[in-house]
Amino acid sequence: MTLTNAVPDRRLDLDWLRIAAFGLLIFYHVGMFYVTWGFHVKSSHASSAPEPFMLLLNPWRLTLLFVISGCATRFMLDKMKTGTFLGARSSRLLIPLVFGMFVIVPPQTYFELVEKLGYTGSFGEFYGKYATASGGWPLAAPTWNHLWFVIYLFVYTLLIAGIGPLLKRIPARIMAPLAKGLPIVLIPFLFLTLMRITLEPIFDETHALIDDWYAHAVYFPAFLFGYAIAKHEPFFEFCQRIRWPMLVLALTAWATLTTIRYGGFYTAEPSSPLLVIGPTLRELQAWTMILALFGFARKHLRHDNAARRYLTDAIFPFYIIHQTTIVVAGHYLNQINLPVGMEAAILITATAASCWLGYELVRRVPVLRPLFGLKSNGTRKAARPDRQPASA
Template sequence: MTSAVSSERRPDLDWIRVGAFFLLILYHVGMFYVPWDFHVKSPHPVAWLEPVMMLTNPWRLTLLFLVSGAATRFMADKASAGGLAKARVARLFPPLVLAVFVIVPPQSYYEIVEKLGYSGSFLDFYGKYVTASGHWRPNGQPLITPTYNHMWFVVYLLAYSLILAGLLRLARPTLASLQAGLERGLGGWGLLVWPALFLVALRVTLFPVFGITHALVDDWYNHALSFSVFLFGFLTAKSVVVKAAFIRARWPAIAMAVVGYGVYAFVRWTYRADDAAPSLAVQALAQVAYGLNQWGAIAAILGFGAKHLTRGGPLLTYLTLGVFPFYIIHQTFIVVAGHHLAQLGLPQGLEALILVAGTFACCFATYEIVRRVAVLRPLFGLKAAPASSGTSGLGIRPEIAPGPAPGQ
């Protein structure tokens, strides 16, 4: 797998990943206020947030899977297939266990407190949570426990990494041929055309049938999308041809993203009421626009990143190490703090400011504590070695460490 590749570092991908995580925190704060379902909700939903939230909906998680695949390439080129699999399990499985049994339970607890009026203590709830004996049905659907909630991304990333390790063991020449084919097909306008058509096809055909469940075993649209871009990132991470194509296509990509967003957001806003049902033709138009916005935004971000985000440094290293702990803790803080803040009767703008600032403060505080306590480091996705060792918290050199992102 060496055709048209470069071993140069990719600080642009790390900056993009860090930026996407910061957007994620703001997005999940927005989920507390937007009139969409979430674990807990503000008693005063803000309708105008819907088109704002839709600015990142189509591409945020897809971009993170792509960047994670690229980061895995840099790791895989230094390890055997078996070594890659062992490293991914060692880095991702302990945080999953911590999240399922420690981090996530407060989210489920406050969800049933708000939606079902549950009056039991957290300890009473926790006993039922870990034994799957609660039988709660918020929104009319059973609340499955124990659960991973926002850590679904880590579950999928671990699964995809293990599948990739198997492919590297059994079909490395096929992957090399696929990489060469991508470079031939994506060197010019194909970079905008072919991936966009692929994403549109998935959205038009699989999404209406399967939707998005985050349940791993039945999430076929999400798997077709996320594993494809994960593999795309892996195969193109070191390609100088594809990197140059992203740079050339950055401005047309913005135009495609803007047009796609405009159409998709207009349809979603127009038919946002429960009793408003668009025709099949309008639904298809919205899905096409979604796919165009999805790839246009990703291509633009990667193009501008490759052009301008060319330097690393101590700040990037610090933030790259920190985003996994940020990801693990942020949503639980939002749920717990949002629930209690809503009861204080503060002006909504002040309340939102406190929630945003408090979430970031909690993330940084958690990271600062975790990285200093040896026993906590692997539980939050950090290597057991000191932070000054020059490796990232996910076992990849800091300029391109893959990491998780939360759910929509």
């Protein structure tokens, strides 16, 4: 008996969780316009006030997405031959990536140059230099910006196509004690904490792929973990049982970390115990929140409806479109000098509207569909009961 257990061929709870995770990512990027952390453009109202709420999402949002993507990859590979799978993933990921780098992302770089470096050239002048990598700016061009997730997912997909069959042969008797109980809480938490303390200070997260060693040390194992547990139902049952204690632990870790960081207790002194306590609390929050979310999803999100079928296809185009809207709209809103509440409401509305209108256009124009990761034939396979959870 392998680690695959009696489990449905699809997981509606993972579909819903993926939709929610990408949705939160979009709102997180709206928040980046208002905090003091680095972003392409900044509101004149930017301050540290929203940062504690951003830290409620920051530690776990990307790790969760890679775990879910690993789960989805397992379902797909179990249904396809490796060559067919790689062809499907290449078209779904690489075409939108290249299109995004040369069509969607350039306005982000342009307005970043305008705001940070005082660039005065027209967009046309900028684009010629951007597309030919001849601008000589201190910014990468061409670049993938927020679409870094797509290229990372593609590389991890290539790797899993080679080692995935080995993971599927892990006997259930070995997997079972590791996928529930104290081991599944402690081992990933300790691993994430170790990576944060040892690698992150040396290899800061760059999203540049070739030198992003801390990110790979966290996200590829998360992807592998998702692949390994995708069809191991006892893991999800255990998450459902412990969802409330894990949520309490996650919120407690977040509150403690936020108090340390914004309550005047933080210090960067090399001998400070906070340099260990901080990362430990961060990863405790991250992993316990991920377990809690899997548990709540299994408990409450195993139903299907038209909204899930619509959003399962829509969320990837939403993801591709959203950040350019935030940057462009944010730049022009800055010039109007509106009150922060009104400005934020307009920015959120503009982002949501552009995502929805963009998707509604793309899904109706056959030539645009593959550019945004949709099947070119227009077949709405989300309605099929045997479809695997979507990925990316």
